[in-house]
Amino acid sequence: MKNPLPQENSPTVATLDDLATLANYSLMDTLNADPDAKANGIDHSPRQVFTGHYVPVRPTPIEAPEYVAHSKNFFHELGFADCMAQSDDFVRMFSGDLSQVPAPMRKVGWASGYALSIYGTEYYHQCPFQTGNGYGDGRAVSVLEAVINNKRWEMQLKGGGRTPYCRGADGRAVLRSSIREFLAQDHMHALGVPTTRSLSLYVSKTEKVQRPWYSEGSRSQDPDRMVSEAAAISTRVAPSFIRVGQLELFGRRARKQEHPKAIEELEKIVLHLIDREYSDVIDDKLTVAEKVVLLAGEFRSRLTSLVANWIRVGYCQGNFNGDNCAAGGFTLDYGPFGFCEEFNPQYQPWTGGGRHFSFLNQPEAAERNFHMLCLALVPLLMSNEAAQQQLSAIRNGFAGVMQTKVEAMWAAKLGLDSFHPALFSELAALMVQTPVDYTIFFRELSNLPDDIGSLQKSFYKGAVYEADPEGLDQRWSEWLSQWQLLISSANTARGCSPEELSEQMKRVNPKYSWREWLVVPAYQQAAAGNYALVRELQDVLTQPYEEQSKEIEEKYYRLKPTEFCELGGLSHYSCSS
Numbered sequence: 212m213k214n215p216l217p218q219e220n221s222p223t224v225a226t227l228d229d230l231a232t233l234a235n236y237s238l239m240d241t242l243n244a245d246p247d248a249k250a251n252g253i254d255h256s257p258r259q260v261f262t263g264h265y266v267p268v269r270p271t272p273i274e275a276p277e278y279v280a281h282s283k284n285f286f287h288e289l290g291f292a293d294c295m296a297q298s299d300d301f302v303r304m305f306s307g308d309l310s311q312v313p314a315p316m317r318k319v320g321w322a323s324g325y326a327l328s329i330y331g332t333e334y335y336h337q338c339p340f341q342t343g344n345g346y347g348d349g350r351a352v353s354v355l356e357a358v359i360n361n362k363r364w365e366m367q368l369k370g371g372g373r374t375p376y377c378r379g380a381d382g383r384a385v386l387r388s389s390i391r392e393f394l395a396q397d398h399m400h401a402l403g404v405p406t407t408r409s410l411s412l413y414v415s416k417t418e419k420v421q422r423p424w425y426s427e428g429s430r431s432q433d434p435d436r437m438v439s440e441a442a443a444i445s446t447r448v449a450p451s452f453i454r455v456g457q458l459e460l461f462g463r464r465a466r467k468q469e470h471p472k473a474i475e476e477l478e479k480i481v482l483h484l485i486d487r488e489y490s491d492v493i494d495d496k497l498t499v500a501e502k503v504v505l506l507a508g509e510f511r512s513r514l515t516s517l518v519a520n521w522i523r524v525g526y527c528q529g530n531f532n533g534d535n536c537a538a539g540g541f542t543l544d545y546g547p548f549g550f551c552e553e554f555n556p557q558y559q560p561w562t563g564g565g566r567h568f569s570f571l572n573q574p575e576a577a578e579r580n581f582h583m584l585c586l587a588l589v590p591l592l593m594s595n596e597a598a599q600q601q602l603s604a605i606r607n608g609f610a611g612v613m614q615t616k617v618e619a620m621w622a623a624k625l626g627l628d629s630f631h632p633a634l635f636s637e638l639a640a641l642m643v644q645t646p647v648d649y650t651i652f653f654r655e656l657s658n659l660p661d662d663i664g665s666l667q668k669s670f671y672k673g674a675v676y677e678a679d680p681e682g683l684d685q686r687w688s689e690w691l692s693q694w695q696l697l698i699s700s701a702n703t704a705r706g707c708s709p710e711e712l713s714e715q716m717k718r719v720n721p722k723y724s725w726r727e728w729l730v731v732p733a734y735q736q737a738a739a740g741n742y743a744l745v746r747e748l749q750d751v752l753t754q755p756y757e758e759q760s761k762e763i764e765e766k767y768y769r770l771k772p773t774e775f776c777e778l779g780g781l782s783h784y785s786c787s788s
């Protein structure tokens with residue numbers, strides 16, 4: 212689970228001209244453009260897009276861009292020189308100005324439409340036209356596809372200006388939310404959780420936009436004022452940005468036979484997805500029906516692993532609807548996300564999100580998204596009864612696969628080879644009643660303590676605990692003895708030393724995880740032009756399994772102070788963008 216060490220090779224891409232030689236626009240060249248689109252990409256007002264997979268859009272640059280951060284890890288993986296992130300032409304391009312990019316890079320990017328489904332229900336009314344034809348990337352604009360070290364990557368600006376899908380909004384992202392997404396992507400990758408990757412982040416020195424947000428110290432559920440915040444553009448990178456919602460859009464159109472090319476467009480996007488995300492596991496020579504069935508099985512496998520990983524690291528996506536669910540099976544859209552500090556199965560940082568997207572309900576939410584993906588694929592199997600049955604068997608097997616993966620994940624967190632239901636259910640009860648800090652508890656347990664002394668570092672000591680501390684400590688001691696028995700017999704069977712087990716558990720249970728109250732000062736200082744804390748956090752969060760220095764431990768391996776509980780913008784948020 213450790214973050215793979217960046218390649219030591221000297222960078223092969225040192226300038227934007229070097230990067231240009233790797234450009235290769237497969238999506239634009241193989242999928243259908245919206246026939247009503249304007250070739251120059253000046254297409255910045257809400258309108259309906261009836262057909263086609265993408266709309267050519269010219270991003271709107273932010274004024275006076277200033278460098279905030281780039282992902283050093285990802286730059287090294289790609290063979291990019293660090294200095295490139297601050298070079299004029301790179302800054303210009305990745306702050307939204309494509310007017311001077313070197314050929315064969317293109318001066319127009321693209322945005323895609325998608326459908327919205329929430330927890331398995333299809334929605335249309337979020338689109339200003341009530342038809343679903345005006346919903347999609349409202350502020351995300353892809354600007355480049357490049358093949359780098361034999362791997363294809365798509366690079367997408369977030370906050371890159373209005374598109375036909377902007378629904379009347381400004382097309383911008385603010386510095387606060389961009390810093391959160393940028394750091395969270397780097398952190399998740401370092402945690403070993405599949406994710407879109409951070410490339411770069413620039414802020415405008417002059418351009419501001421208004422967002423609802425919380426006053427200092429506010430405990431209100433919803434933001435209580437409008438604030439003016441700096442506009443920023445972050446670039447994220449993935450093999451593709453195809454979402455379940457995107458397949459749903461074409462699936463719905465095919466199901467309703469909305470236009471003569473609907474089925475062909477569905478087939479094309481599905482084959483494109485396979486090519487981008489599944490070409491290593493799905494043979495190109497198979498029939499479409501065979502590919503579709505394999506795709507469903509592979510996506511099920513990736514999605515269930517992803518959600519088990521989210522739970523392992525305490526991540527709650529917050530708004531896990533179909534359009535925030537990447538069809539490649541990685542984490543996408545760090546908006547109203549959060550990491551569980553005080554363990555609570557119903558943890559949900561987003562006040563608009565509801566229980567259905569809460570921490571331990573994510574397997575259920577994932578199943579709903581998976582169901583929507585399967586529905587979208589059905590029109591491609593119309594003449595093939597056998598393939599339809601295979602698809603429905605894969606669909607119906609989701610819950611079983613999900614449960615197996617979640618149980619294996621709990622077993623791994625506990626250093627065991629198999630899941631012990633009774634041991635786990637007492638642990639879950641104790642974790643809620645005490646309650647514990649999720650990260651600190653499992654990390655302390657990874658030291659294989661002799662008694663509960665060190666585990667108490669993770670105790671928040673709530674009302675239930677305070678009512679009977681001896682009683683709860685007694686239950687913890689009993690639980691720990693049972694766990695010790697199980698690990699010692701498992702260790703004997705595996706021929707594994709306690710030191711080896713401890714090391715193994717520490718690769719599953721991170722020491723450092725996202726703590727919102729430690730991120731808030733970083734974006735607040737950044738708003739004043741000081742990026743030191745952003746850099747420090749980037750450093751800490753990209754080595755989450757390492758012990759790091761004493762100083763870092765004292766600052767970041769800590770219970771959430773009580774004064775931060777219930778604070779708006781910190782313990783919960785209603786708007787995150």
Ligand SMILES: Nc1ncnc2c1ncn2[C@@H]1O[C@H](COP(=O)(O)OP(=O)(O)OP(=O)(O)O)[C@@H](O)[C@H]1O
Pocket residue numbers: 346347348349350351373376377378380381382383384534535543544545546788
């Ligand atoms: N400021 C904005 N301007 C234009 N469109 C927006 C803006 N904020 C959100 N949207 C659009 O509203 C929809 C729902 O927003 P949501 O918060 O899921 O996505 P997001 O955070 O913008 O982006 P993504 O899913 O691409 O990470 C998306 O289609 C998004 O593009």
Ligand SMILES: [Mg+2]
Pocket residue numbers: 534535544
């Ligand atoms: Mg989204």
